[in-house]
Amino acid sequence: MNNREKLLEQLTGVDSSKLNYYIELKKRNQEILKQNSRLEILQQLTRDINIDMSIEDILERAFIKFPQTLSCDFLGLVTMRSGSLRLKALMPRDFCRIDNFPAHSPALNVIREKKAGIFNLTAEELSHVQINPRYPGPLRALAVAPMFKRDEVIGALIVASVADAAYSEADLSFVQHLADQLSISIQNARLYKQVSRAKKEWEETFLAVTDPIFLVDTDYNVLLHNNRLSPEMSGFWNQAVSNKCFARLHGRTHPCENCPIREVQRTGKPVFQRWQTDAGLLLDLSYYPVLNEDKRLSAVTIIIKDVTEKTKMEAQLVQTAKLAALGEMAAGVAHELNSPMTVIIGTAQLLARDLQLEAQYEKAEVLEDIINSGLRCKRIIQNLLTFSRQNQPPVTDIDLNGEVERVLSMIQYQINRSQIRIVEQLAPFLPRLTANGPQIQQVLTNFLINARDALAEVERKEKVITVATALLVKGGRKWAVLSVGDNGVGIPPENLSKIFTPFYTSKEATKGTGLGLSVSLGIAESHNGTIEVESREGEGSTFSLLLPIEQ
Numbered sequence: 001m002n003n004r005e006k007l008l009e010q011l012t013g014v015d016s017s018k019l020n021y022y023i024e025l026k027k028r029n030q031e032i033l034k035q036n037s038r039l040e041i042l043q044q045l046t047r048d049i050n051i052d053m054s055i056e057d058i059l060e061r062a063f064i065k066f067p068q069t070l071s072c073d074f075l076g077l078v079t080m081r082s083g084s085l086r087l088k089a090l091m092p093r094d095f096c097r098i099d100n101f102p103a104h105s106p107a108l109n110v111i112r113e114k115k116a117g118i119f120n121l122t123a124e125e126l127s128h129v130q131i132n133p134r135y136p137g138p139l140r141a142l143a144v145a146p147m148f149k150r151d152e153v154i155g156a157l158i159v160a161s162v163a164d165a166a167y168s169e170a171d172l173s174f175v176q177h178l179a180d181q182l183s184i185s186i187q188n189a190r191l192y193k194q195v196s197r198a199k200k201e202w203e204e205t206f207l208a209v210t211d212p213i214f215l216v217d218t219d220y221n222v223l224l225h226n227n228r229l230s231p232e233m234s235g236f237w238n239q240a241v242s243n244k245c246f247a248r249l250h251g252r253t254h255p256c257e258n259c260p261i262r263e264v265q266r267t268g269k270p271v272f273q274r275w276q277t278d279a280g281l282l283l284d285l286s287y288y289p290v291l292n293e294d295k296r297l298s299a300v301t302i303i304i305k306d307v308t309e310k311t312k313m314e315a316q317l318v319q320t321a322k323l324a325a326l327g328e329m330a331a332g333v334a335h336e337l338n339s340p341m342t343v344i345i346g347t348a349q350l351l352a353r354d355l356q357l358e359a360q361y362e363k364a365e366v367l368e369d370i371i372n373s374g375l376r377c378k379r380i381i382q383n384l385l386t387f388s389r390q391n392q393p394p395v396t397d398i399d400l401n402g403e404v405e406r407v408l409s410m411i412q413y414q415i416n417r418s419q420i421r422i423v424e425q426l427a428p429f430l431p432r433l434t435a436n437g438p439q440i441q442q443v444l445t446n447f448l449i450n451a452r453d454a455l456a457e458v459e460r461k462e463k464v465i466t467v468a469t470a471l472l473v474k475g476g477r478k479w480a481v482l483s484v485g486d487n488g489v490g491i492p493p494e495n496l497s498k499i500f501t502p503f504y505t506s507k508e509a510t511k512g513t514g515l516g517l518s519v520s521l522g523i524a525e526s527h528n529g530t531i532e533v534e535s536r537e538g539e540g541s542t543f544s545l546l547l548p549i550e551q
Helices: 002-012 014-048 055-068 106-113 169-208 234-239 245-250 260-267 308-357 361-388 400-417 437-456 493-498 516-526
Strands: 074-081 084-091 117-120 141-149 152-161 213-217 222-225 271-276 282-291 297-306 396-398 420-426 433-435 463-474 477-486 530-536 540-548
Touching: 055 074, 055 084, 055 169, 084 106, 106 117, 106 141, 106 152, 117 169, 141 169, 152 169, 234 245, 260 271, 260 282, 260 297, 282 308, 308 361, 308 516, 361 400, 396 400, 396 437, 400 420, 400 437, 400 463, 400 477, 433 437, 437 463, 437 477, 437 516, 437 540, 516 530, 516 540
Parallel strands: 420 463
Antiparallel strands: 074 084, 074 152, 117 141, 141 152, 213 222, 213 297, 271 282, 282 297, 396 433, 463 477, 477 540, 530 540
């Protein structure tokens, strides 16, 4: 019975149909697996578009999965540059070398026609491909697809095999899809590099700026900074627990009154502010709004510029201009007074000589007082001329005690009128200094005027200004010291760090400009010296000019 059924199956072809069915099913399954592998490769390329990967890495990922999809012994990417082809990437990476592409090259044909193609070539036609002996060869079949950037062909993708007629139209369609995805990847990689380069350049520029820069959000949080704070400004910054700008910069627990950030939020315009720190620095702060794509304020950029030295220079220029005008006027007055004083002194001397010859000694003695007063006036006039002389050499050998005497001869009378006694304690045998005499006189004049003003604010039985010179050894160097001390009001400790700041003054607006000490410090530093201050509130102050003595 079984043999009869088997014979019927063979005669009717039922067994043959089953075999064909299973063969067809197996073939379809293999095709589905192949299509799934191709889709997986395309999906992987799509993911790689958003990853910072090189073209070589992307090709390597695709090449590893190719055996599941189509025959591939070589995968290459060529690009156009200056009208010629260049092998940009290949897998395996050491498979071959192509020095130049001939005119009949399949890649050139595809790029010219902007259409993918299958090429089955002889070894001679692919002789320009120098294959590494480690790999099988020669290549026999190529599937080449153009790569587009909009309507422009930027290169071609080459899939090659050592087998004859290895590729079909379906394979070519897949290669074209692969080339399209690679085009997007290449353009994305270029854009990513441009963005990365722009970001890096921006960050390097941001960090290279020498002035402190901060990016602060609308809730006062410091988002970004270039770490350029000076040591004098970094005290609060290093100690702050909060990341708020008012804690970092000012050591506060709440926003500052009249905060410029609020003003920027209100107006949407830049705000500029000048700030004097406890360390005596003078800072210019600029607040610039940062807007988002909706034109709404998202942050504020703060730029801090230290203008302490600049302001000192400006103050010194202002003071120099004032002194130049005053000196020119003083010189004119001195010249006008010099001539009549010469006549007065000369006439008094002639009269005194005649009276002495006539033995009228009492009258001659009266004339001696006139002569001495006239000579004193002449010395004062000469000092004024020296002080105002504009062609004074920058530096010369000076006698520090002599410069003190010149200043006192001009200003002592004014100070004495304020019921203030001047005590001189000048050290003998001081070595000569290399300095600018009129500038040293200017510093001493500023010291004396400040001492006089400090004594005007106190009620004392005796008001005294002590002018002293001395030698000092400090830091292994010899210094000449010119000091002016008073028993006036003194300086509060919290103001000591501010007294050299340009335009800072504790005097009334009509009595001071806040430039004297700032200019004096500039003069001291230009002579490689400095100014030291000792003060006790309610007891008095001593200002000392230290000038180095050349060894």
